[in-house]
Amino acid sequence: MKIIMLGAPGAGKGTQAKLIAERYGIPHISTGDIFRANIKAGTPLGVKAKSFIDQGLLVPDELTLELIMDRFSAADCADGYVLDGFPRTLPQAEALAKSLLEKGEAIDFAIDVDVPDERIVNRMSGRRACLKCGGTYHVKYNPPAVDGVCDACGAELVLRDDDKPETVAKRLEVYHSLTQPLIEYYGNAGILKTVDGTQDVDKVFADIMAILD
Numbered sequence: 590m591k592i593i594m595l596g597a598p599g600a601g602k603g604t605q606a607k608l609i610a611e612r613y614g615i616p617h618i619s620t621g622d623i624f625r626a627n628i629k630a631g632t633p634l635g636v637k638a639k640s641f642i643d644q645g646l647l648v649p650d651e652l653t654l655e656l657i658m659d660r661f662s663a664a665d666c667a668d669g670y671v672l673d674g675f676p677r678t679l680p681q682a683e684a685l686a687k688s689l690l691e692k693g694e695a696i697d698f699a700i701d702v703d704v705p706d707e708r709i710v711n712r713m714s715g716r717r718a719c720l721k722c723g724g725t726y727h728v729k730y731n732p733p734a735v736d737g738v739c740d741a742c743g744a745e746l747v748l749r750d751d752d753k754p755e756t757v758a759k760r761l762e763v764y765h766s767l768t769q770p771l772i773e774y775y776g777n778a779g780i781l782k783t784v785d786g787t788q789d790v791d792k793v794f795a796d797i798m799a800i801l802d
């Protein structure tokens with residue numbers, strides 16, 4: 590099963606993608622997590638990406654495509670994957686469609702986790718992220734068992750550099766101009782499913798399972 594997660598920054602794409610990946614035994618591929626891992630390790634890709642990410646801007650398509658396009662050929666992708674944060678622009682969606690078509694494959698579902706902007710800023714300020722395994726928590730809505738420690742891998746949880754309110758506002762603006770058009774794109778392709786992302790994490794996931802099962 591090949592799934593794309595759509596939705597604004599902070600809508601809960603990562604939270605739901607992790608749950609989907611566990612339940613269906615497919616890899617969770619997050620471009621944001623891959624960039625953050627590269628930033629942490631100080632790779633050339635990470636250094637380039639950081640300057641864009643910290644301003645709330647998208648990493649240029651060229652660099653993003655270079656990063657992601659061979660990921661789909663890895664052995665663990667044989668039964669599908671859940672893509673979180675990619676594609677994020679029309680050129681990325683077209684590059685993905687072209688590469689899948691060449692292999693005779695297609696995306697099964699594009700799931701839009703719908704949350705209005707007003708709710709987003711609140712979520713971001715309380716978010717805590719695991720840079721090791723991509724785990725996502727919220728101090729109030731989804732706390733880890735032990736404060737500041739990832740339930741899944743035991744690593745330390747951190748505040749993301751791009752979760753400052755001014756940067757979040759910029760990310761939302763970029764989302765509306767460059768990423769939101771993908772909702773129409775996948776709607777036209779007939780694979781768009783929308784879920785109400787303002788509900789509790791478990792309820793959102795139940796709605797997604799009802800679509801995928």
Ligand code: AP5
Binds near residue numbers: 598602621622648728
């Ligand atoms: P990325 O890491 O993808 O960030 P994003 O899209 O801005 O999304 P977030 O990770 O912030 O939010 P999310 O939807 O995953 O929500 P989460 O589950 O964490 O990308 C970061 C940057 O990298 C981009 O800005 C860009 O610069 C660059 N980049 C990445 N991909 C790129 C690409 N393809 N092209 C170009 N550039 C790219 O949830 C948020 C919080 O809310 C958490 O605290 C969570 O616990 C909580 N929460 C989740 N669900 C609920 C709920 N139902 N109720 C209450 N709280 C909830």
Ligand code: MG
Binds near residue numbers: 602603604619621673
């Ligand atoms: Mg995320």
Ligand code: ZN
Binds near residue numbers: 722724739740741744
């Ligand atoms: Zn972790």
